[in-house]
Amino acid sequence: MAVLNKDNNGYLTPEEFNLFAKQAQLEIFEEYFYNYNNLLNKQNKRLTNTGYADLPRQLVEVIDTFTQFKALTLSTGSEQTFELPADWYTITYVNFKQTCGAVVTSNEAERISEGQINRLLSSNLTSPSKQYPAYVFSQQGLGVTEGPGTGTYGNLGNQITLYPAQAATCTLGCDLTYVRYPKDPKWTYNVVSGSPIFNQSATDYQDFELPFSDQVEMTLKILQYAGVNIREPEVVQFASGAEAINNQSES
Template sequence: MAVSVDTVYQRVLAILNKEQRGYLTPQEFNLFANQAQMDIFEQYFYDINQFSRLPGNSTEYSDMLDVLNEKISAFEAEGAVTGGITLPADLYRLGSVKVSYVDPITAVSKIAEAERVTKNEYLYITLSPLAAPTVSRPIYTRDESQLKVYGGGQLTTGVTCNYIKTPTTVEWNYTMVLGTAQYNASTSTNFPLHQAEEQELIEKILEMSGMLLKDPSIYQYANAEETERIQQEKA
């Protein structure tokens, strides 16, 4: 489930206003909200790398790898590689590249996973008749946002990929009513992150707010809350 952008904004404002520490405009909040979201999202992959080196916990719900994979699962997607070259516009991390083809012997539609190779490896592979790629044993090279998929020649159709998509841009939008900004749910965009990330989002936005407002007490408060939350998670 997503995290309500309005809930996060209102909680941030409530903490800032508690001791008249200042005000965070919707534009400032949106900027900080998206930065906080990407910080949390990118941390998933660093944490997976770290936790994968440790033995799994016997308790299913406390196994951090399972928790992280559950959070990332909301961003898993499958899309077409247009012309066999162009990757989906919202791609964050590429997973597997697949080629659809018809078996020339059985006339049955099949899917083969392409193997990624470097450009140097591609040159050596194509020089060897036995190692040359086919539609049933395709390969691909990658250059920034584009692929080149080979299987008996460069393939331009029937190429798809599994990937992790970039989180959608968060926005707290509003309409002006009697000079006051009123939340407009129909034009706003919630955080696509797991609902468990609500507290961390608030903490990170508060930290950035403290720097903007030049109030170290806000940063210190958010940092203390974050430290306490992390200790509870590790307990």
């Protein structure tokens, strides 16, 4: 943080840097999805190009580096409610998989709101089937019981419940494709003569996960947080102005 100390403002502690780095990385990561939406709008207006200038494709490639595939585990006491991974940001695909002996039925499950599922389950014509399965985020507030565990309150947002419930003598599985949050960066160090010295070999060291193209914006955002922390408006103004120029050049 040599820029921060340019006018003898002082240096950040490693703990402060890690906190600001985490927030800066998360802010840029979430901007990817807003930027992608804006780029698609431009694409629909034929304001984007192909090849190296295909910005929507390039942004998708960045987001895809955070795509994960995971076989979910059942919640304790339930036959159809599964625990979501702690690092999920958005779900892109839920696969309903029912195994009955040697017969395996596998289909994509449709996302249904908790306000709709009771109405769908009330009729055989609209109730989810193994050919057209569905899921809700947890079973919280659901009054209709279809399998053990679905009548209890779950942790809303950290579980999904598949429909239909598993048939007798069958087992139910769920494969998830999702975009995860980036891992929290951590600048690890050893204290030598009272000063922290970078130690990349530490077991808990974690580098930034965003591409090099975001390094400038990352640095500017960390400077903004640092300027607010030390109550130095000049640092905040410098970082905000530089970020505005950087964003304008990319628009």
